[in-house]
Amino acid sequence: MLLKVKSLRLSTGRPVAILHEKTAKALSIYVGERIRIRNKQDIIAIVDLAKGILKENEIALSSEVLKALNISEGHAVTVSAVPPPKTTSFILKKLHGEELNYDEIFMLVRDIVSNSLTEAELAYFISGVYINGMSDMEIADLTKSMVAFGKELRIKNTVYDKHSIGGIAGNRTTPLIVSICSAVGIIIPKTSSKAITSAAGTADVIETFSKVEFNIDEIKKIIRKANACMVWGGALGLAPADDKIIQVERILSLDPEAQLIASILAKKLAVQAKGVLLDIPYGKSAKVKTKQEAIKLARRFQKIAKILKLKLETVVTDGSQPIGNGIGPVLEAKDILKVLRREKSRPLDLERKALYLSSLLLKMAGKKNAEKLAEEILKSGKAYQQFKKIIESQKGTLKNIDKKLQPAKLSFPVNSEKSGKIKEIDNKKIAAVARAAGCPADKSAGIYLNVHVNDKISKNQPLMIIYAETPDKLKFAKETYNRLKPVSY
Numbered sequence: 001m002l003l004k005v006k007s008l009r010l011s012t013g014r015p016v017a018i019l020h021e022k023t024a025k026a027l028s029i030y031v032g033e034r035i036r037i038r039n040k041q042d043i044i045a046i047v048d049l050a051k052g053i054l055k056e057n058e059i060a061l062s063s064e065v066l067k068a069l070n071i072s073e074g075h076a077v078t079v080s081a082v083p084p085p086k087t088t089s090f091i092l093k094k095l096h097g098e099e100l101n102y103d104e105i106f107m108l109v110r111d112i113v114s115n116s117l118t119e120a121e122l123a124y125f126i127s128g129v130y131i132n133g134m135s136d137m138e139i140a141d142l143t144k145s146m147v148a149f150g151k152e153l154r155i156k157n158t159v160y161d162k163h164s165i166g167g168i169a170g171n172r173t174t175p176l177i178v179s180i181c182s183a184v185g186i187i188i189p190k191t192s193s194k195a196i197t198s199a200a201g202t203a204d205v206i207e208t209f210s211k212v213e214f215n216i217d218e219i220k221k222i223i224r225k226a227n228a229c230m231v232w233g234g235a236l237g238l239a240p241a242d243d244k245i246i247q248v249e250r251i252l253s254l255d256p257e258a259q260l261i262a263s264i265l266a267k268k269l270a271v272q273a274k275g276v277l278l279d280i281p282y283g284k285s286a287k288v289k290t291k292q293e294a295i296k297l298a299r300r301f302q303k304i305a306k307i308l309k310l311k312l313e314t315v316v317t318d319g320s321q322p323i324g325n326g327i328g329p330v331l332e333a334k335d336i337l338k339v340l341r342r343e344k345s346r347p348l349d350l351e352r353k354a355l356y357l358s359s360l361l362l363k364m365a366g367k368k369n370a371e372k373l374a375e376e377i378l379k380s381g382k383a384y385q386q387f388k389k390i391i392e393s394q395k396g397t398l399k400n401i402d403k404k405l406q407p408a409k410l411s412f413p414v415n416s417e418k419s420g421k422i423k424e425i426d427n428k429k430i431a432a433v434a435r436a437a438g439c440p441a442d443k444s445a446g447i448y449l450n451v452h453v454n455d456k457i458s459k460n461q462p463l464m465i466i467y468a469e470t471p472d473k474l475k476f477a478k479e480t481y482n483r484l485k486p487v488s489y
Contacts, residue, residue: 001023001026001027001078001079001080002057002076002077002078002079003019003023003057003058003059003076003077003078003079004055004057004058004059004074004075004076005058005059005060005061005066005071005072005073005074005075005076005077006054006058006059006060006061006073007060007061007063007066007072007073008060008061008062008063009063010062010063011062011063011064012062012063012064013064013247014046014062014064014115014119014244015037015043015044015045015046015061015062015064015065015068015115016045016046016048016061016062016064016065017035017037017045017046017047017048017059017060017061017062017065017079018047018048018049018050018053018054018059018060018061019035019047019048019049019050019054019059019079020049020050020051020054020055020056020058021049021050021051022056023054023056023057023059024047024049027079027080027081028081029047029081030047031047031048031049032046032047032048032118032120033046033047033081033082033118034046034047034081034082034084034116034118035047035079035080035081035082036079036080036081036082037059037061037065037069037077037078037079038077038078038079038080039069039071039075039076039077039078040069041068041069041070042069043065043068043069044082044114044115044116045061045062045065045115046115046118046119059077059079084121085111085116085117086107087104087107087108087111087116087117088117088121090104090105090107090108091108091121091124091125091128094125094128094129094132095124095127095128095131095132096132097131097132099134099135099138100134100138100141101141102141102144102145105138105141105142105145106141106145106148108125108145109142109145109146109148109149109241110145110149112241112244112245113149113240113241113244119248119251122244122245122248123248123251123252126245126248126249126252126254126256126259127252127254129256129258129259130254130256133256133257133258134258136300136303136304136307137307138258139258139261139262139304140304140307140308142258142259142262143261143262143265143266143269143304143308144308145241146239146241146242146262146263146266147239147266147269147270149239149240149241150237150238150239150240150241150266150270151216151236151237151238151270152238152270152271152272153189153216153219153220153236153238153270153271153272154272155187155189155220155223155271155272157187158187158274158365159187159188159189159271159272159273159274160181160186160187160188160273160274160275160276160277160361160364160365161188161189161190161268161271161273161275161276161277162174162177162178162181162188162190162276162277162278162279162357162361163264163267163268163276163277163278163279164278164279164280164281165260165264165278165279165280165281165287165288165297166198166201166287167198167281167286167287167288167319167427167428168281168283168286168319168322168323168427169198169199169322169323169327169427169430169431169434170199170322170323170324170325170326170327170332170335170347170350170449171281171319171322171323171324171350171353172200172202172205172323172324172326172332172335172336172350173279173323173350173353173354173357174190174192174202174230175202175205175206175230175336175387176336176339176340176350176351176354176358176378176383177354177357177358177361178190178228178230178390179228179340179383179384179386179387179390180354180355180358180362180374180377180378180383180386181228181358181361181362181365182226182227182228182386182390183227183377183382183383183385183386184362184367184373184377185227186227186228186361186362186365186367187223187227187228188227188228188229189219189223189228189229189271190202190228190229190230190231191229191231191232191233191236191238191267191271192206192212192230192231192232192233193232193233193234193246194232194234194440195439195440196246196249196250196253196255197250197253197255197428197431198431198440199327199328199329199431199434199435199439199440199446199447200327200328200329200332200439200440200446201440202230203230203231203232203233203234204329204440204443205329205332205333205336206230206231206391206394207232207329207443208329208330208333208404208405208443209333209391209394209396209397209398209401210391210392210394210395210396210397211394211395211396212230212231212232212235212394213231213232213235214229214231214235214236214394215235215236216236219231219236221393222390222393222394225389225393226386226389226390226393227386228386228390229390229393229394230390230394231394233267234246238266238267238270238271239263239266239267239270242259242262242263242266242267245259245263246263255287257297257300260287261300261301261304264278264301265301265304265305265308265310265312268310268312269308269310273310274311275311275312275313275361275364275365276305276310276311276312276313277313277314277315277357277360277361277364278298278301278312278313278314278315279314279315279317279357280294280297280298280301280314280315280316280317281294281316281317281318281319282294282316282317282318282319282320283318283319283320283321283427284320284424284426285320285321285424285426285427285428285429286319286320286427288319291316294316295316298314298315298316301314302314313360313364315357315360317353319427320424320453321424321425321427321452321453322425322427322430322449322452323347323349323350323353324347324349324350324449325347325448325449325450326347326446326447326448326449327430327431327434327439327446327447327448327449328407328434328437328439328440328443328444328445328446328447328467329439329440329443329444329446330405330406330407330443330444330446331407331446331447331448331467332446333405334405335347335350336387337401337402337405339351339354339378340378340383340384340387341384342378342379342381349452351378354378355371355374355375355378358370358374358377358378359371359373359374362374406444407444407445407446407448407465407467408437408438408442408444408445408446408467408468408469409469410467410468410469410470410471410474411465411466411467411468411474412465412466412474412477412478413462413464413465413466414462414463414464414465414466414481414487415460415461415462415463416457416458416459416460416461416462416463416489417459418459418489419456419457419458419459419461420456420457420489421454421455421456421457421489422451422452422453422454422455422457422487422488422489423453423488423489424453424487424488425449425451425452425453425486425487425488426484426486426487426488429484429485429486430447430449430486430487432480432484432486433447433466433477433480433481433484433486434446434447434466434477436473436476436477436479436480437466437467437468437473437474437476437477438468438469438470438473438477442468442469442473444467444469445467445468445469445473446466446467447464447465447466447467448464448465448467449463449464450462450463450464450465451463451464451487457489463487464487466478466481
């Protein structure tokens with residue numbers, strides 16, 4: 001069927017087409033199904049239906065389709081129905097708990113990258129992996145397939161990397177580690193994700209200082225200047241299948257173990273890291289609940305890394321409570337600066353963990369007296385100067401930074417209702433309060449945590465301050481705090 005193009009004048013994140021109800025009926029197409037759109041080249045798009053805004057001989061297309069086909073409004077395109085891809089049967093296999101082979105996984109990843117699978121189908125695949133898991137070989141095959149359909153960051157020098165599986169509120173060690181280690185010439189092209197279920201990811205925090213979205217050539221220039229970068233991986237296309245999976249995981253609030261492993265290892269292979277340090281925090285409210293589970297996950301990471309011929313060292317750390325004082329992009333950024341500038345009010349728990357992990361990475365890279373070296377780099381101000389260099393290389397500045405890094409104007413102090421001792425601060429609950437306040441989209445929103453576990457408190461002592469940009473969000477955050485009660489004492 002030949003149809004005239006109308007532009008939706010918006011980007012939808014994937015190829016989308018809108019048909020008139022009668023046109024869809026003539027093509028035997030329903031909402032959420034696929035059509036092939038052809039104009040010299042062709043593309044598969046997901047269908048939505050409308051009446052009133054379109055004539056029967058018209059089709060409205062998202063900017064992704066227009067760009068892919070190099071067409072504009074008024075062009076004529078050929079439209080035909082497309083049956084579900086063969087890979088939907090592989091999704092069904094995974095839902096039934098069956099193991100997939102390399103070819104099946106490769107084809108699944110191909111269809112994810114080409115947008116041949118709908119969000120619903122992708123959600124079923126994620127659910128199948130979440131419910132039934134994946135074997136070590138399946139995860140290795142998923143990792144290899146993700147890398148195969150993405151770009152690679154090829155750097156002549158030896159590359160090292162650090163990663164945390166996340167789940168600990170305020171645990172912003174990465175900018176400190178990258179600054180300490182790259183200050184002595186270690187190359188660290190750090191690609192980070194934005195928050196999925198937390199109040200902030202490393203990319204969200206660094207975005208308060210500088211740009212985080214760059215192409216691969218730009219990143220190479222940044223690394224030549226500063227030995228390191230701290231950028232958002234989603235803009236690079238290093239493992240585009242992973243980025244699409246994460247988008248759906250964010251909606252479902254799921255992070256299956258198999259996908260977690262494949263996601264991390266694919267990004268490390270894509271930057272051709274020679275050595276990777278992986279932090280696995282554990283705790284009651286962390287992603288991994290016990291030390292035994294953390295050790296088990298660490299061994300699985302190492303086993304799969306060995307299959308992929310990637311040098312990986314794992315470290316199991318205490319994740320029983322938030323680390324640092326700030327929770328949310330701006331407040332976590334302030335914590336980083338306090339540590340780098342050696343301020344008296346700096347969060348010492350964040351500093352200790354950053355120094356410990358830095359020493360392990362320095363050791364991996366062959367540096368002697370790694371613990372002493374890490375401390376010297378931080379205390380001397382070299383780490384701060386290196387952080388400044390990275391930020392400036394990423395088109396940011398630390399000039400007047402304290403004026404820029406201001407928490408939201410609306411705030412609410414949470415005071416203790418009795419005297420006692422802090423027994424627990426739940427990571428997931430505290431993140432939920434911060435997200436209710438507007439994190440991570442509202443960069444100045446979040447929580448300043450005044451206490452940590454085992455601190456003695458008196459009645460009416462401030463436990464935390466909640467910040468939000470609007471009265472409604474502050475009200476919602478207060479209600480969320482009262483409902484969840486993230487602090488026990």
